């Protein structure tokens with residue numbers, strides 16, 4: 254330990270990336286402290302230790318998605334012989350759901366706190382900012398400030414939902430920070446923004462029995478394969494989610510009855526309005542970097558986004574590092590933050606040289622019918638390698654378990670993108686269907702091992718599963734043949 258400083262590593266932000274780095278660093282013998290502080294959302298929601306994923310992200314989202322899937326299963330179960338009273342009168346109790354979700358989160362907050370204590374990581378519920386490159390001021394809830402010094406500082410402050418600059422947005426809107434603990438059932442909901450968070454929220458709300466509308470400014474799921482993205486939106490629409498395309502909100506007003514009157518403008522500059530009980534903004538997230546007073550240490554931020562352009566997680570200030578959602582042009586995903594944090598701690602305190610590989614990170618959109626993918630989208634593959642160099646394989650398929658309840662299979666679709674010549678290495682895999690995350694995870698490992706199309710075809714499937722469809726895929730887009738199942 255360097256006697257000049259209180260700590261070997263001070264982590265600002267006790268979320269996915271920060272906690273992973275802190276735990277790895279103490280395991281390697283470093284003296285570590287973590288500051289974590291949650292500023293209440295505009296409507297006053299706040300939460301405990303653990304960051305976005307645990308409190309207002311992946312975990313509550315997946316639990317609400319599961320609630321939605323169970324509701325769907327109740328309806329299907331009658332076809333399988335279950336003597337369900339009358340599925341149409343079965344309702345989800347919002348309070349019971351949110352209570353269960355919040356209780357789980359509180360137990361995770363508690364376990365995290367105990368773990369920090371046992372590992373001897375010092376934890377402070379304080380909002381940190383830079384005084385100089387080795388000194389952090391931590392502002393506690395009571396306004397008191399505490400000073401910390403450290404040899405290395407890790408920025409892992411993540412981000413928070415953005416709000417548009419329109420009248421009524423901050424006063425009456427909510428975000429993903431609020432939805433999972435909303436005291437009152439959301440009722441008729443307008444979700445503004447068509448990124449994965451917007452689609453997931455609209456999807457589970459619709460499945461839970463609430464009228465849900467997505468307002469799309471341009472396209473759905475920017476950055477994802479657009480054919481897959483549009484298939485997801487089409488499936489949501491089929492299930493009753495409404496979409497308003499090419500529209501931008503302009504004003505939200507509260508009516509005398511407490512409901513919200515939302516005004517929006519379409520691409521012909523026509524104005525429209527409708528009444529909703531809840532307006533949820535999912536228009537992207539803003540990193541919490543400016544609050545760190547980066548100017549005090551000359552820390553450079555990307556001007557447009559306020560994100561940090563680190564090289565191997567090292568910022569332009571040599572002893573200051575960054576991981577997770579604050580990083581410029583890196584996937585905003587929990588396992589990415591965790592892996593980068595852990596590898597960084599090993600490089601700092603364990604003589605490791607291993608670097609984080611941000612390429613081919615798999616992800617899943619937990620829309621009602623899920624979408625999992627790894628590697629390149631069709632557009633990206635064409636842009637990078639040219640249409641002539643790649644082959645696109647695709648197929649519609651029918652999950653075995655869909656037959657008896659006669660579930661709609663029209664959007665169960667998969668796609669594999671590979672080099673057309675040479676070793677025919679697989680560049681991207683895309684799956685829409687049940688358990689997409691479970692399906693795509695193993696294929697991500699295969700791609701990491703340089704999976705080729707012939708090897709994929711030489712893999713014996715597991716029958717009857719949905720994942721085996723990838724081993725059966727053979728129709729190319731180029732052939733123009735029908736990708737519908739031929740049975």
Ligand code: FAD
Pocket residue numbers: 265266267268269270271288289290291292303304305306307309310311312314379380381382409410411412429450541544545576577578579585586587588590
């Ligand atoms: P965070 O987990 O956000 O942690 C940062 C912490 O630092 C927070 O607790 C914050 O309050 C605190 N903090 C901020 N500033 C300061 C300061 N100055 N001083 C002290 N503390 C501070 N990812 C997935 O992989 N899968 C999913 O299914 C998924 N679903 C998501 C669903 C939603 C609705 C959302 C919002 C996100 C989802 N994500 C998902 C993304 C995932 O949550 C983030 O990528 C991940 O949490 C980023 O980790 P992080 O360590 O960068 O920051």
Ligand code: NA7
Pocket residue numbers: 417445446447448449450451469470471472473474475501502535536537538584585
């Ligand atoms: P995303 O993926 O950044 O998506 C934001 C969505 O909101 C997207 O559809 C945007 O449309 C839309 N948007 C952005 N600004 C506005 C305004 N002002 N009005 C209306 N609609 C708007 O954010 P998420 O919250 O889903 O996900 C968070 C992060 O996780 C994201 O950054 C990913 O990297 C991963 P656009 O396509 O820009 O027209």
